[in-house]
Amino acid sequence: MVLPVIKLGTLALRTLSKPIASRLKRQAGLHPKFREFIVSLAQVNHRFTTTLQRRIYGHATDVEIRPLNEESAVQAASDLLGEMFIFLVAGAAVIFEVQRSAKSEAKKEEKRMKEFEGISCLIMQALRERDEALSKEVEQLKRKIMELEKQSKQQGLTGFFNFRFFGQSGTEKSAQAA
Numbered sequence: 001m002v003l004p005v006i007k008l009g010t011l012a013l014r015t016l017s018k019p020i021a022s023r024l025k026r027q028a029g030l031h032p033k034f035r036e037f038i039v040s041l042a043q044v045n046h047r048f049t050t051t052l053q054r055r056i057y058g059h060a061t062d063v064e065i066r067p068l069n070e071e072s073a074v075q076a077a078s079d080l081l082g083e084m085f086i087f088l089v090a091g092a093a094v095i096f097e098v099q100r101s102a103k104s105e106a107k108k109e110e111k112r113m114k115e116f117e118g119i120s121c122l123i124m125q126a127l128r129e130r131d132e133a134l135s136k137e138v139e140q141l142k143r144k145i146m147e148l149e150k151q152s153k154q155q156g157l158t159g160f161f162n163f164r165f166f167g168q169s170g171t172e173k174s175a176q177a178a
Helices: 002-028 032-057 070-161 170-177
Strands: none
Touching: 002 070, 032 070
């Protein structure tokens, strides 16, 4: 629910920035000090773009560049300021969106890590229990082997080879042998 509202908000901000930029353009020519500033800004921009274009097209760059008249400079600077304002608003919206997305991804990654930690703890516990069960089984098998070795030593070599009578008394063995 939050995502569509945020996207609509950034779209509305971009849309609202266009009328603000046009108002900024209109007001730029009315204030004398601001007008002076934007005229100098427009002249610098004009010299820069003209020199750049001359270099790109291979023309001489050491020629004198005629300055713009005041009305053209005010119009060019107003357009430049309006475009810069729109660009800054759009850039801020993009930066905000990227940061919000990064936070969302970080939360998802943290959730995945917690799930992974929970699963790995369960796996480790199961492995420990299996290890304990196997070690008990190994101990039981060792005891049985020791008992078998003890009984085989008591009965001698014949008791060892006659293992199907294992656990029977001597009289039972002789009765079955006959």
